[in-house]
Amino acid sequence: MEPSKSEDIYKETKTAKVDDSHEFNEAEVKRLSNYLSTRVIEIVVGVSHKRTFYIHEGLLCYASEKFKIQLRGYFKEAQTGKIPDCQEDPELFAVFADFLYHDGWLRKRKSLYYSCEWVMVSRCYAMGERLGSKVFQRECLWKLQHSITLKKFTIANDALCRILKATTELPERTTGNEDPLRALVLRYAAGQISTLRKDPAFKELLDEHPELGCQILMRVTDDESDCQPSGAPPEKRFEDKVEFL
Incomplete structure (x- = not known):
């Protein structure tokens, strides 16, 4: 599969110099109000159906390595305060934007229920990879792990x-450690292989990505260690406190 334009841009920006003069110290990073004092960035998201988001620069740079490089490096986006061609799905990006401002539903212990929710969170995780947002990926992964281990659906x-x-949108890792979402989903698919292999949609998927068949079969006799959640949700990002002068 050929890389998208957005992936090419991300690879190019990874080598760019980043201005870290705007970084918060350890005490400041947990205060949401500090991020709200940074400038607001205009981001036009989508390809055929576009949607414009207005998000504080500090939050974008905190959560996304890609946006940090674009806004703190030597690119026109840093000068204009506008990112005109973010080629992500606006519906998925809306989840990311919501995540930036508060500790939302991703960290709640309530299990995913509807099939569309499973798909959306998985796609959000893949988007987080493209945005270089490990904090967002961690939230998505925990939600999926937590929901799968409850076995209510x-x-x-x-x-x-x-x-x-x-x-399949996730890049292959060169460190030898497989992506945790890929490992989780392949292990789950292996447990459902008896019914999954009869589904026309699965056969069509294997025609397009034949490597998936081998990867799933290799996990048929695995234990469920890949599916174990890390316990509590990821640590709360912002502190609810007021400093009295």
Whole structure:
């Protein structure tokens, strides 16, 4: 699969010099109000259907390495305060934008229920990879792990195929450690293989990505260690406190 224009831009910006003069210290990073004092960035998101978001620069740079390089490096976005061609899905980016401003539903212990929720969170994780947002990916991964281990809901085959397809968007890691979302989804698919292999959508997916078949079969006899959540949700990002002068 050829890389998208946005992926090419990200690879180019990874080598750029970044201005760290705006970084908050350890005490300041937990105060949401500090981020709200930074300038507001205009981001035009989408390809065919575009949507414009207005987000504080401090939050973008805190959560996304890609945006940090664009806004703190030697690019026109740093001068104009506008990112005109973010080629992500606006619906997925809306989840990311919501995440930036508060500790939302991703960290709640309530399990995912509807198939569309599983697909959306998996695609959000893949988007987080493209944005260089490890904090957002961590939230998405915990939500999926937590929901799978509760075993209150079986992911429908069509949704599972869409989630498996989302894992193909993740780059191969060179460190030898497999991406945790890919490992989680492949392990789950292996447990559903008896019904999944009869589904036309799964056969079509394997025609497009034949490597998935081998990866799933290799996990048929695995234990469920990949599916274990890390316990509590990720640490709360912002402190609820007021300093009295």
